[in-house]
Amino acid sequence: MNRGELKKLLQALHTGRITLEEAENRLCSLPFEDIGMAMVDHHRELRQGFPEVIFGAGKTAQQIIPILSSLAGKGSNVLVTRLDADKAAALKTAFPQGCHDPLGGTFVLQNKPPEICGKGTVLVVCAGTSDLAVARESAVTARTFGNSVEEIADVGVAGLHRLFAQADKLRHAAVIIVVAGMEGALPSVIGGLVPVPVIAVPTSVGYGAAFHGLAALLGMLNSCANGVTVVNIDNGFGAACAATRINRNGT
Numbered sequence: 001m002n003r004g005e006l007k008k009l010l011q012a013l014h015t016g017r018i019t020l021e022e023a024e025n026r027l028c029s030l031p032f033e034d035i036g037m038a039m040v041d042h043h044r045e046l047r048q049g050f051p052e053v054i055f056g057a058g059k060t061a062q063q064i065i066p067i068l069s070s071l072a073g074k075g076s077n078v079l080v081t082r083l084d085a086d087k088a089a090a091l092k093t094a095f096p097q098g099c100h101d102p103l104g105g106t107f108v109l110q111n112k113p114p115e116i117c118g119k120g121t122v123l124v125v126c127a128g129t130s131d132l133a134v135a136r137e138s139a140v141t142a143r144t145f146g147n148s149v150e151e152i153a154d155v156g157v158a159g160l161h162r163l164f165a166q167a168d169k170l171r172h173a174a175v176i177i178v179v180a181g182m183e184g185a186l187p188s189v190i191g192g193l194v195p196v197p198v199i200a201v202p203t204s205v206g207y208g209a210a211f212h213g214l215a216a217l218l219g220m221l222n223s224c225a226n227g228v229t230v231v232n233i234d235n236g237f238g239a240a241c242a243a244t245r246i247n248r249n250g251t
Contacts, residue, residue: 038067045076049117049248050145053237056105057082061090068095072109079144080107081137081237104136104236108144117146118247120174122240124149125166125190127156127180130205135179138201138236138243142177145244157185170194175243179236181205184216191225197246199239200230 012018045051054067064080064087071078072095080091088100091107098109122142126135132153142149150173155163163170163186170176170193178187179201187200200223202216209215213233220230231238 037063038070050241050244051076051078053141054078054080055082056080056084056087056107059087061087064091065094068109072111075111077111077114077144078109079141080109081105081141083107101136101140103133104140105133106137106140108140114144114146116148118148118174118244120148120247121172122147122149122175122177122243122247123152123169123173124177125152125155125163125170125179125186127154127178127182127186128205129154131179131181131203134201134203134234134236135177136236138177138179138240141237141240142243145240147240147244147247155186156180156182157189160189163189167193175199175246177201177236177239177243179203179239180220181213181216182207182210184219187220187228187230188223188225191223191228197243198225198228199242200228201236201239202230202233204234 013020052071054064056064068078068080068091083105085102088102088107091098092100095109098107100107124135124139124142126132135151135153139149139151150169152166152169155166170190173196175197176190176194177199178190180186181203182205184202187198191198200220202213202220204213206215217230217233220228229242231242
């Protein structure tokens with residue numbers, strides 16, 4: 001339940017279109033629902049602006065399915081992240097109307113068209129093709145949360161002319177998520193070109209001295225471009241959450 005739905009419920013109660021008991025039944029599962037192996041947070045969209053998201057890694061399909069059913073049963077659009085192929089196949093069998101993105105490892109069950117709440121475009125830029133999985137997780141998350149999203153792939157610093165060819169998209173974005181591995185230089189470059197918030201996502205892509213993304217993380221944290229914000233290694237989801245909050249409150 002989001003704020004708009006809560007207002008409609010209270011207005012219906014106020015005008016007598018529903019009874020007190022009907023309103024109570026709608027609200028009785030707030031703020032959470034105990035389904036045995038999980039306490040499903042139905043109150044999160046009211047607090048944060050987007051519903052609970054299911055982190056698929058570490059959960060079995062048999063654990064994910066009832067959580068997803070509980071969230072979907074309240075009318076929410078549901079996002080599952082970090083899914084392998086076997087879990088995704090099980091979810092697709094249980095919810096054939098859902099959409100699985102194998103590259104980003106996501107599954108989206110849509111009960112209603114996402115309401116575009118963002119005030120501008122969230123641009124997801126990735127340095128190399130090897131970074132695409134993290135970038136796609138970020139793009140799918142941002143779209144699910146009501147943002148207009150554009151994606152640019154394979155414009156890393158090894159060939160900066162590829163990035164400059166996308167200058168128009170960079171200029172018109174409201175928030176830019178930059179996904180890069182190796183030395184993690186791309187967010188600094190973009191951060192020096194644009195006046196909008198830049199959210200850097202280090203990936204675990206790289207050779208030995210990349211230390212599974214630590215080199216990119218440290219490089220981004222030490223960016224010489226002012227105002228570049230950094231999330232954790234491979235955390236495309238977290239970057240999209242931050243971008244959504246910025247985009248909803250931006251001008």
